[in-house]
Amino acid sequence: MPLPTEKAEILILGAGFAGAATAYHRARLGARGVVIVDRESSPGLHASGKNAAMLREISPEPLWEPFLAEGAAFLRRTAGPDTFDCSASGSLLLGMEADLARLEPFCVSARGRGVNPVRWGVAEAASRVPALAGCGADGAVFTPTDGVVDIARLLAFYLDGAVKEGARLRFGARATAFERAGDVLRAVKVGDGWIEARRVVNAAGAWAGEVGRLAGALDPGLSTFRRHIFVTEKMASVASDWPFVWDIARECYFRPEEGGLLLSPCDQDA
Numbered sequence: 001m002p003l004p005t006e007k008a009e010i011l012i013l014g015a016g017f018a019g020a021a022t023a024y025h026r027a028r029l030g031a032r033g034v035v036i037v038d039r040e041s042s043p044g045l046h047a048s049g050k051n052a053a054m055l056r057e058i059s060p061e062p063l064w065e066p067f068l069a070e071g072a073a074f075l076r077r078t079a080g081p082d083t084f085d086c087s088a089s090g091s092l093l094l095g096m097e098a099d100l101a102r103l104e105p106f107c108v109s110a111r112g113r114g115v116n117p118v119r120w121g122v123a124e125a126a127s128r129v130p131a132l133a134g135c136g137a138d139g140a141v142f143t144p145t146d147g148v149v150d151i152a153r154l155l156a157f158y159l160d161g162a163v164k165e166g167a168r169l170r171f172g173a174r175a176t177a178f179e180r181a182g183d184v185l186r187a188v189k190v191g192d193g194w195i196e197a198r199r200v201v202n203a204a205g206a207w208a209g210e211v212g213r214l215a216g217a218l219d220p221g222l223s224t225f226r227r228h229i230f231v232t233e234k235m236a237s238v239a240s241d242w243p244f245v246w247d248i249a250r251e252c253y254f255r256p257e258e259g260g261l262l263l264s265p266c267d268q269d270a
Helices: 017-028 062-078 097-112 122-128 151-164 205-214
Strands: 006-013 034-038 091-095 118-120 139-143 168-171 175-181 184-190 193-202 244-247 252-257 260-264
Touching: 006 017, 017 034, 017 151, 034 151, 034 193, 062 097, 091 097, 091 122, 097 139, 118 122, 122 139, 151 168, 175 205, 193 205
Parallel strands: 006 034, 006 193, 034 168, 091 244
Antiparallel strands: 091 139, 118 139, 175 184, 184 193, 244 252, 252 260
8 A cells, every 4th residue: 555645534435414423423422534525516406415404313223313313412502603504393204193103203203303293184284285175185283393404505514524623624525446455444545545544434325335346345235226306496386494304104295395396105116
């Protein structure tokens, strides 16, 4: 291996939300020598900049519950005029009776930490979002503290915060090789040079599997899929203060966006 051109205590591959948030929190906890590299010319060009930006705290998936709770608490605590916007327009989780029954234990848990999800009938949901009239669901769970986050400002908040604590950013830099000494990772070739690193964080998103295999790590079996998000033209029938709506029986969602609707069928294309 040629002599390293740079050294890092923690080298993070990827400047999307996973990498940016890791850099921010590690730097805030006192880590020095944090370096973040990303293959693109600017952050958030892929999934981190093209998601629906919805803050949702109730889910029928037990493994997600602590992450949803801690993430939502952090966002609400940190949001503000000088950081990023985090609305509290609420959420409506639609479903059939069996779906809503699966949600109930998580609603009870949420109430225990100060969140107040409430069960609504379809008529009550339609009074808030008229587009739901005749939707065919049995009911909904309304969570008033859910909402929408300004993801561009949130990503900038993480990266700017990490840089203020000493982290270094490099864009247009792709990891192409890894140097190991037995089981110990010593350095990563990034662009034309090598970065010697004590720890490497694989936050490469859709390329995480490729990066892991290149590093000689156990194959995590990651698969990448594309989903569609559509934004309609402005619609007079859409109100900007509607909560976002997620049909957990059919797995689709929509929310207001610039006078129209942002919506997705939650499809997965290889």
